[in-house]
Amino acid sequence: MIDVKHLSKSFGDHLVLDDISEHIYPGDKVVIIGPSGSGKSTFLRSLNLLELPSAGTITFDGVEITSPKTDIDKVRRQMGMVFQHFNLFPNMTIQRNITLAPVRTKLMSQAEADEKALQLLRRVGLEEKAGAYPNQLSGGQKQRIAIVRALAMNPKVMLFDEPTSALDPEMVGEVLAVMKELAADGMTMVVVTHEMGFAREVGNRVLFMDQGKIVEQGSPAQVFGNPQNPRLQDFLSKVL
Amino acid sequence: MEQYEAWKALLRSGEATGWQEFYVKFYQAFIDGNRWKQYLNGVGTTLMVTALALAIGIALGVLVAMIRTAHDQQRIGHRNPILGLLNGVCQVYVTVIRGTPMMVQLLIMGFVIFSSSRNYTMVGALTLGINSGAYVSEIIRGGLMALDPGQAEAGRSLGLNYIDTMRFIVIPQAFKAILPALGNEFIILLKDTSLITVIGGKELVYAAQAIYGRTYEQMFPLIGIACIYLLLVMIFSWLLGILERRLRQSDRR
Numbered sequence: 274m275i276d277v278k279h280l281s282k283s284f285g286d287h288l289v290l291d292d293i294s295e296h297i298y299p300g301d302k303v304v305i306i307g308p309s310g311s312g313k314s315t316f317l318r319s320l321n322l323l324e325l326p327s328a329g330t331i332t333f334d335g336v337e338i339t340s341p342k343t344d345i346d347k348v349r350r351q352m353g354m355v356f357q358h359f360n361l362f363p364n365m366t367i368q369r370n371i372t373l374a375p376v377r378t379k380l381m382s383q384a385e386a387d388e389k390a391l392q393l394l395r396r397v398g399l400e401e402k403a404g405a406y407p408n409q410l411s412g413g414q415k416q417r418i419a420i421v422r423a424l425a426m427n428p429k430v431m432l433f434d435e436p437t438s439a440l441d442p443e444m445v446g447e448v449l450a451v452m453k454e455l456a457a458d459g460m461t462m463v464v465v466t467h468e469m470g471f472a473r474e475v476g477n478r479v480l481f482m483d484q485g486k487i488v489e490q491g492s493p494a495q496v497f498g499n500p501q502n503p504r505l506q507d508f509l510s511k512v513l
Numbered sequence: 514m515e516q517y518e519a520w521k522a523l524l525r526s527g528e529a530t531g532w533q534e535f536y537v538k539f540y541q542a543f544i545d546g547n548r549w550k551q552y553l554n555g556v557g558t559t560l561m562v563t564a565l566a567l568a569i570g571i572a573l574g575v576l577v578a579m580i581r582t583a584h585d586q587q588r589i590g591h592r593n594p595i596l597g598l599l600n601g602v603c604q605v606y607v608t609v610i611r612g613t614p615m616m617v618q619l620l621i622m623g624f625v626i627f628s629s630s631r632n633y634t635m636v637g638a639l640t641l642g643i644n645s646g647a648y649v650s651e652i653i654r655g656g657l658m659a660l661d662p663g664q665a666e667a668g669r670s671l672g673l674n675y676i677d678t679m680r681f682i683v684i685p686q687a688f689k690a691i692l693p694a695l696g697n698e699f700i701i702l703l704k705d706t707s708l709i710t711v712i713g714g715k716e717l718v719y720a721a722q723a724i725y726g727r728t729y730e731q732m733f734p735l736i737g738i739a740c741i742y743l744l745l746v747m748i749f750s751w752l753l754g755i756l757e758r759r760l761r762q763s764d765r766r
Contacts, residue, residue, distance in 0.1 A: 350672030360667035364685045374671035
């Protein structure tokens with residue numbers, strides 16, 4: 274579904290991604306772990322071209338999105354993204370946060386988008402917040418809304434960039450619950466996270482990144498139960 | 514009217530009391546010969562020049578801010594040469610306008626560049642607009658830069674294009690953030706219209722000067738227009754306050 278070939282990215286002299294090749298299959302739940310500065314967020318953000326690669330290609334559903342000729346807006350409509358800091362639009366109500374993109378990109382009429390928003394809000398238990406503004410919500414609520422906002426575009430894949438890292442501990446659970454439900458529904462997901470429990474429970478593949486490379490990968494049982502690479506062993510000894 | 518003539522005679526002969534002198538001078542400054550109409554015309558011109566200059570200033574300011582922001586946001590190694598050239602022009606414009614006194618700019622525009630024009634008021638409005646544009650562009654640039662880049666990223670990641678992201682997400686938030694600074698600029702502009710008298714613009718100061726040129730009594734016309742400026746600024750500050758409160762609606766917690 275997403276094919277990454279020889280992806281490199283550098284900021285000035287600093288090489289953040291070092292010749293990464295990876296494939297993400299439909300229905301995959303890929304969890305990316307690694308120490309901070311390992312390039313995992315940059316890798317995720319490259320997948321929908323929020324970061325422009327310095328070298329290499331990314332192909333999504335047969336379209337080479339790294340080609341300058343590709344209409345990247347069209348590709349992004351099929352890739353939902355959830356950010357660490359939610360990035361809800363504070364100048365709009367929740368309802369409008371959710372319906373703006375589907376309506377503006379002519380994916381749905383306003384009435385259809387409203388209906389979709391209500392249905393998704395009900396699913397995460399926040400339908401009474403439709404008329405509220407983002408600043409009136411808790412962090413956990415904001416992140417659930419951010420997930421709903423991305424889902425409203427009917428994406429084929431969801432990218433999560435440390436979705437629980439900015440949350441108070443007691444709110445992490447409610448966001449992970451929504452993500453687990455999404456995974457159970459068969460959504461293709463790529464998740465950068467520090468939640469090892471989530472990685473173990475939901476991921477079908479875990480990638481360990483360090484210094485711009487995918488150092489080790491495998492099923493959660495392999496990666497957590499029988500790590501081979503010394504840097505992964507070291508990392509796990511610190512976080513588990 | 515009769516009382517004015519009588520007390521004016523007293524004043525001439527040096528027999529008037531303090532109150533009578535005050536009354537005569539006040540009458541001369543504002544009422545005699547329907548002079549209040551001259552102030553009213555002056556206020557009209559002042560407001561018109563302010564509105565024109567503001568429109569020019571905001572148009573120029575938005576343009577310059579967009580060019581400079583777009584230029585700064587380019588990726589290293591992907592620089593557009595045309596944008597680079599435009600950015601250079603904008604930088605020269607901002608540097609020259611901010612680096613020279615408004616009065617000098619007015620004199621140059623009025624007596625050098627548009628020396629053959631008789632429409633002093635319009636030349637004045639144009640000069641003020643060009644001047645204001647330099648400051649407005651920096652205010653807008655500040656507002657755009659201050660906004661969390663994550664907002665634009667969220668918009669783009671949803672598949673919205675650059676224009677829609679700017680229109681629905683970035684600009685409304687940036688506008689709210691810069692409104693106090695923009696209001697400040699507007700008030701400065703309103704008062705700076707008084708400078709266009711130096712090239713013959715017929716606004717409020719011109720009215721006062723015309724009147725004390727005939728009565729030889731400066732205090733009442735000058736204090737009078739000072740009060741008018743103050744009143745105008747207070748009205749606009751109040752209106753801006755209302756606008757700010759309305760825009761702050763989404764900040765409710």
